[in-house]
Amino acid sequence: MRASHAELIEREQRFPAGHRLGYPGYAEEMRKLCAEFEADFGPDPLSVNRVIAAFGALPPEAFSEPYRLDAEALERVSHTVQRKYVVRFKNIRRSWARLLEHMPELMVEGGPPRDVLEMSSAHGATLEVLRHFGHRAVGNDYANFLGWRDGPDSRFRDVNGAELSDTVDNHHLNSGDGPVTDWPYKPFIESQGLDVRLFDAGHVPYPFADKSFDSVLCFDAIDHYCHPKDWMTIIGEFTRLARQSVLVILNPVQQHLLTDESYMEPFRAFQSEMRSYRANGFSCIHAGLQRNRLTVFKLMHLG
Known part of the structure; x- marks a missing residue:
């Protein structure tokens, strides 16, 4: 038999927060769940195709053409790029779904053109999607060194710390005097005629004037730039x-x-600071989950 309204209220009085040990029991249960949540590497409950289907907005057929790579370029990427990033339409679908979910204002046919910077553009699919909608899309990339062959690892340096291109002359991505002249995704970027600027995102300031872009995007990359204790400097x-x-x-x-x-x-501190972000006229308007983690943060200028 269903409980009456009075019985539900009486039950809540006996078991605050719906737990037999009351609110302290609930808090302990949530602490354990939080630890399980951090350790959960399960896939997203919504696949890329399900997200796209939910919006009812498919990428145009023109995106289904593969990257135009000659034999030399194909040989290069076969040694430097993961296989999953060689299929152009898969890359497009991932970027398309992310923008539909989190930047719908940029996914409007005939909408106002915006200036957009994407940090760590990799294969450039996000830039392709933005260009399709008429935006001026500028990308950034760099040859990250995440412990490559026991070399330096950019994830643990301080912001404005070790200049990686000065320490890895034998990686064949540097000219020898410091500047990066090549990077793994260069063949993809050149095949699509995209605008990508090379600079180390772990060093600020970046080579752009204040308020150069309407939007700045950074997907799966900030942890490559420096230690999480310095991520708020990157956000600034x-x-x-x-x-x-x-x-x-x-x-x-x-x-x-x-x-x-x-x-x-510092990783958890970053999550907390981003949820309550109030600086430079920006405020956090959305904190969301991806791959079962609190990893999505959208800031808007509300001043």
Whole structure:
């Protein structure tokens, strides 16, 4: 038999927060769930295709043509790029779904053109999508060194710390005097005629004037730039460059780092600071989940 309204209220009085141990029991249960949540590397409950289907907005057929790579370019990327990023339409679908979910204002046919900077553009699919909708899309990339062959790891340096191109002369991505002249995704970017600027995103300020872009996007990349204790400095640079919005999506923390409190404590602090962000005229208007983690943060200029 269903409980009456009075019985439901009486039950809540006996078991506050719906737990037999009351609110303290609920809080302990949530603490354990939080630890499980951080360790969960399960896939997103909504696949890319399900997101696109929910919006009823398919990428145009023109995007289904593969990258135009000659034999030399194909040989290069076969040694430097993961196989999953070689299929152009898969890349397009991932970027299309992300923008539909989090930047719908940029996905309007005939909408106002915007100036958009994407940090760490990789294969450039997001730039392709933005260009399709008439936006001026500028990308950034750099040859990240995430412990490559026991070399330096950009994820643990300080912001404005070690200049990686000065320390990895034998990686064959540098001219020898410091500047990066090549990077893994260059063949994809050139095949699509995209505008990508090369600079180390772990060093600020970036080579753009204040308020150069309407929006700044950074997907699965900020953890490559520096240690999480300095990520808010990177966010400050994003808001310096943006006039309207900033969208940041984090990578999930790798499992071997989940027990490293020197990493996790500033990571959690970053999540908290982003949820309550109020600086440079920007405020956080959305904090969301991706890959079962709190990793999505959208800032808007509300001043």
